[in-house]
Each structure stands twice: as structure tokens, then as C-alpha cells.
Amino acid sequence: MLPTVLTDSVDIAVRRTEDENMDEMKNRAAYTMRRRGGHGPESGGRSKEGPRISLLGGFRLEDEGAAIVLPEGSRRLLAFLALRGRLVKRPVAAGTLWPVSTEEHASSSLRTALARLPDSGRAAVEATARDLGLSGRVTVDIWESRALAHRLLAPESSTQGGDVGAGAVSDLSGELLPDWYDEWVLIEAEDWRQLRLHALEALATRLTARGHYGDAAAAALAAVRAEPLRESPRAALIRVHIAEGNISEALREFARYRELLMVELGVEPTERLHALVADLFDVTPR
């Protein structure tokens, strides 16, 4: 049996940990509520006021439309918080952003990254002694684009006005932080790449159904550019041409893809893709 003094101290320590956990849960719940009321990752909403972080096509922080230049450490910190979209414990942020440093050095780098934020950048961060997150006023382009992609992949009734148009093609065409090679970025970038590929194909299908063939072709082409050797975006593009009655362009696209596959991999398109264009050869004028 433990001596009384020790059991008391253990008991106090346990109670303190429970209190701390409770405080932390309250903090996180309050943060989530604030974000939901504002422009959090879940809402995907966009406001013209307050700081805006762009991660698609490269990092950019703007406030009232003016670009703000940041030191590299501060840029990486804001990008990390934007990708997480929720409160992050300081040691987790430090360890992720400076993985090969000692814990002490990583913490110091984190403090420096925070200290070097200019006033407008500091307004974008919500910092407590334990946690870091983005303030409720911040908007982030990837949150909006992800929300758009999910709406396009959900049943048709989920889409909002303007979702199915040329603007959506642009919102889904950007790569996430190209030329950033940190592990925490590469995984998110790949996740975004997969989501946007599927969303662009779905967008092409919906635009085709509405007879908006130009925008439909742009959506399918954006998917093809992202993954030239993958068959499904190429099939989406061929279907747009067929729906428009542009048989020669459909056949040309098939031939381009077939040649690319042969040169790069020495393989033929699948039977499914062959079947998509098989009937077209009969209707092509000789």
C-alpha cells in the first residue's frame, strides 16, 4: 500500500490532470464554436473582411486585399495551422514543423515564428499558453475549395448557386502548396489532389448534362492535366466531346491518350475506353 502522503499527491495529480483535460476540452469546444460561427473548415464560407490565407498555387497571406510578406518560419506556421483547421498543441506544432530539431530548439523556432509575425499576421493566430489555431476572422482558400468539392460529389441537391460553373473549375485547379516537400504538406497535397480529380470529373458530368460543353471540357481538361496517364479524366473529356457531337475531337483525344500510354508505358487503353469510342469510328465522315 502506498504511504498516505504519496497517495494524496497521486490523487491530487490525477485530479489536476482531469481538471486540465476538462479545461482543454472546454477550450477546444469554444474554439470550434467560434470557428463554426465564422469561416471555419466546416463552413467553407468566404468573407472579404479579415486576413485571408491562400495555399492553392502557393502560399499567400492577405489582409484587406494587400499581400503581407512573412519570414519562412511564420509562413510555414500559418500554412500548418490552416491545413489543420483546428487548435493544435504547441509541442505538436513545433515537432511537426521542425522535426529534425531537438524539442527545445523546435519550441524556440516556434516562438520565433510567432514573434516575427507582423501585426496583421498576428491577428490571424489565436494563441494560448498551450494551443495555437487560426482566429475566427481568417478565411482559407483550401477550406472553400474542399467544401465545394464535397458538394459536387454529394447528391445534386447539395450544390449551391455558382457551384456548377467556370469559377468552380478554377477553384479546383490549384495544387496545394506546390514545391513544399514537408511530410505534413505532401500528405495533405495528395489528399487534395485525389479529391479535386474526382470533383472535376463530377463537375464535367454535371456541366455536360446542362449543355455547358465549353466549361465541361475545361473541367475535364483540368483533371487530365493533373493526371495525364489516368484513364477516368480522359474518359470524362471524351464523353464531353461526344455529348457535344464533336466526334472528330473525341477520336483525336482517344488517339492522343493511346499514343501517350504506348510511349510512356507500352500499354493499350482498357477495353472500357475502347468501347466508349468504338461506335464513333462508324459515324466519322471518310
Add this chain to the structure above:
Amino acid sequence: MTTPTALLTIRAWCEDGSEHPLRAEIHLTQDVSSGFQHALTLADSERVVEAVRGFLEDLVSSSG
């Protein structure tokens, strides 16, 4: 001066219905600060293994 970090990523998927369904898109560099230096796509798992082995051998020989 920090030691350069080499990086190799493989994005792989299968094209169902193809005679050779594997697609492995490989991006690699011996120094990430220069960005990806090479990209190749392969449809044969043995060639993917060869590419990974070659990447590691280049890394070891350049460090010596």
C-alpha cells in the same frame, strides 16, 4: 550547413480492365531544396523496385 535530404514519392493506382493494371508515378530528387529532379511512370512492379534501388544507391554513393 545541413545535409541535403533526398525524397522519393510513388503515386500508384490500378487501371481495372487493363492487361497491365499497375500505374506507378515516381517523383524523385537527391536534394529536396532543388525540387523534384526526375519523374517517371511505370507499369511494371519490378521496374518500380529497380527505380527505388537506384535512388538509394545514388544516395549512398553521393554521401561517400
